Amino acid sequence: MDSVKKTALFDVHEKLGGKIIDFAGWSLPVQYEGIVEEHEAVRNAAGIFDVSHMGEVEVKGKDAFAFVQNLVTNDVATLEDHQVLYGMMCYEDGGVVDDLLVYKFNQDFFYLVINASNINKDYAWMLEQSKGYDITLENMSSQVSEVAIQGPLAQEILQKVVDVNLDDIKFFYCNRNVTVAGAKCLVSRTGYTGEDGFEIYSENKDIVKIWEALMEVGKDMGLKPAGLGCRDTLRFEAALPLYGNELSKDITPLEAGLGFFVKLGKESFIGKEALVAQKEAGLPRKTVGFEMEKGIPRHGYDVVVDDKVVGMVTTGYFSPTLKKNIGLALVDASYAEMGGALGIQVRKKVLPATICSKRFYQKNYKK
Structure with a gap:
């Protein structure tokens, strides 16, 4: 697996006995103790996931809002500053480039979180669509690490190592200036498990101390390291889609049952005409x-x-x-x-x- 990329937490996973697999070109743990045990920890207490393989793209400039609004199916105009939105990027024929999270920092600054398997494809697509917009795009993926702590005790555990009141971060909102275990981080509250939980984005150099601090304060509260295996069983039970399964270039968001995140009433977005036609004709x-x-x-x-x-x-x-x-x-x-x-x-x-x-x-x- 020498050609496979490693996150900054790779040595931690090996030390914890994680069963490492190649996932989307990354060496990541599919499980540690076992998929069922880790799944139940997230449902009943908390689990911590290394999701540093996810991609992050910054969109900055006076046309940032217009660009993102045209790029995604959901309505970015509804967002407050520091609110997060789920949506999809579509091809002109209505097939899906990727599903993603849109973080609005302000009208001129958005942060897009995309799937690991699609980073290069997505960034190339964004660059192509950015022509004519006064913006700068930067693929930050290699500079950012991310862990997710999920479960009913996630807030109580994370609260022990942050400098803000986590009650102030509402569901699908974020705070860009949170100190976690001494490191400046972006913290959001979205989740991909059906449980309450937080995502912590940091510089690569800080992620190990963040992980270890969370594991230390959560050790007596049932916190367990969790792998890709239970990430899939958890998101699936909660009917959350996975690109390559429920969504693809050959499956539209409407066919996937995700019409709620496709705002056909907004002025325009890439793929709108095809999706309007599909809905009118009947799926x-x-x-x-x-x-x-x-x-x-x-x-x-x-x-x-x-x-x-x-x-x-x-x-x-x-x-x-x-x-x-x-x-x-x-x-x-x-x-x-x-x-x-x-x-x-x-x-x-x-x-x-x-x-x-x-x-x-x-x-x-x-x-």
Whole structure:
């Protein structure tokens, strides 16, 4: 794995016995103690994740607002300073370049957080779309480290090592001037697990002491290091999408069931015409939740009805929280009715599944 990139926390993961894998070109822990144990720690106490592989791009200049408003599907005009917005960047045909978080520092300064697997593609796309706008773009990804602390005790633990009252950082807001374990950081409260939690962005040189300080103050409160494995099971139970699964260049936000984050009423954004046309014509495919009595669904498995392939599983697991076999699938719209019967091709057998709500888990965010 010599050619694979390492975060500033790589030695910490090895010392903790993390099982290291190649994820999007990064050496990252898929688990430490075990996916289920780490999943349950986040649901019941707290977990800490190394998410330094995520990408960060600064947008500065007098046209920063106009550029970002045209770039993403959601309405950036609704943002206050230091508020955060979820949205997508789309191609002209409505397919998704990436999903991202938009941090508004002020009207002339935005911070975009993008997926690790898409950093180079996304930055090239942004540069191409920036022509004609009076802005500067800077890919900060290699200069920034990030940890996320998630779970019902996340605030209580983090509060022990910061110089601000975390009650003042509301859900989907941030503070750019927080001292965490002696280091100046950007702290936000968004989460990707269905639980309350915070993201801490710092310079690479400071992230180890931040991680170690959190682990020390949280050791008697159930805080555990958490890997990519439970990050996926947690976000999936909370019906949060993953690029490459629920979203891709071949799946529109509307097909993914994320129309709430697509503001077709705003003046313009890249891909708007295609998405308006798709909505008016009726969606050809829809994303549904399903559960199975037997068999564990996996990403890429075919969905079959009457010997006909009508879709595919985008994500599937045995849910550690619900103790059920559940999944999300993108299916032909005519087969997407709540309570409908589907078949999932699990190896050589087609096993029965029933369409259910995608809200597998009740999110526990602090508003």
